[in-house]
Amino acid sequence: MLFLSDVLPAGYMAAEMCDIKRGDIVAVWGAGAVGQFAAVSAYLLGAERVIVIDRFPYRLRMAQEKVGAETINYEDTDVMDALREMTAGRGPDACIDAVGMEGHHASPALHAYDKAKQGMKVETDRPHALREAVLSCRNGGTISATGAYGGFVDKFPMGSFMNRSLTMRSGQAHVQRYMRPLLERIRKGQIDPSFIITHTMRLDDTPQGYDIFKNKQDDCVKVVLKP
Numbered sequence: 001m002l003f004l005s006d007v008l009p010a011g012y013m014a015a016e017m018c019d020i021k022r023g024d025i026v027a028v029w030g031a032g033a034v035g036q037f038a039a040v041s042a043y044l045l046g047a048e049r050v051i052v053i054d055r056f057p058y059r060l061r062m063a064q065e066k067v068g069a070e071t072i073n074y075e076d077t078d079v080m081d082a083l084r085e086m087t088a089g090r091g092p093d094a095c096i097d098a099v100g101m102e103g104h105h106a107s108p109a110l111h112a113y114d115k116a117k118q119g120m121k122v123e124t125d126r127p128h129a130l131r132e133a134v135l136s137c138r139n140g141g142t143i144s145a146t147g148a149y150g151g152f153v154d155k156f157p158m159g160s161f162m163n164r165s166l167t168m169r170s171g172q173a174h175v176q177r178y179m180r181p182l183l184e185r186i187r188k189g190q191i192d193p194s195f196i197i198t199h200t201m202r203l204d205d206t207p208q209g210y211d212i213f214k215n216k217q218d219d220c221v222k223v224v225l226k227p
């Protein structure tokens, strides 16, 4: 039940916004709770293949073992090359950004570029995943941006977006709208969201729970606190 209040509707809505047709290939940037649920939902909605991208092996393992997704570790593989190769040169039919404004880049120089711009307040968000999603998507495909953005992004590949007729959909999850239908899917056994729980802690241990989540320690994906 717990995840009906935020991350499950967010992941499901991200997949729904892709308007998936049977046989589609969907790529998901970010293997946190939202990315994992977006990947599960993409399969539920008819995707033939789902490819999840992150740099933490334990998160990619979860996507492989619990979701059945293919994975790319962006620290040792060029994501755009790999996606082209995995899709016979076309690119994924839909690309989900489940990373948002706190994105990281494998290239220290590119990561520093956006961090420096944030520091100088000429850009508020680091849109590494969004840029890659736009550049990787097949012509006429869909970008679904569920990762949170707060303000302004720089170097958005507008030329690629426009000339290749992409569509972008986005939004904070409409949680009330998805609660009941997703509860039904849980009841029917179509989704078991509990697979993302890696830690169960007492309420008194909240600071430690936030710490390991924020710093991606101890293979943490989601902490559940029990009063």
Ligand SMILES: NC(=O)c1ccc[n+]([C@@H]2O[C@H](COP(=O)([O-])OP(=O)(O)OC[C@H]3O[C@@H](n4cnc5c(N)ncnc54)[C@H](O)[C@@H]3O)[C@@H](O)[C@H]2O)c1
Pocket (backbone or CB within 6 Å): 006, 007, 010, 029, 030, 031, 032, 033, 034, 035, 053, 054, 055, 056, 059, 074, 098, 099, 100, 101, 102, 103, 104, 105, 128, 129, 145, 146, 147, 148, 149, 171, 172, 173, 174, 221
């Ligand atoms: N739209 C909504 O309603 C909604 C609801 C909940 C959360 N969110 C947002 O969704 C995003 C993800 O949430 P979460 O709880 O899964 O967070 P998380 O921090 O657990 O996961 C984000 C993942 O993205 C990965 N990442 C960073 N840079 C990357 C890159 N360049 N390429 C691929 N992966 C990269 C990180 O390694 C991390 O595993 C956040 O921005 C959050 O605020 C949106």
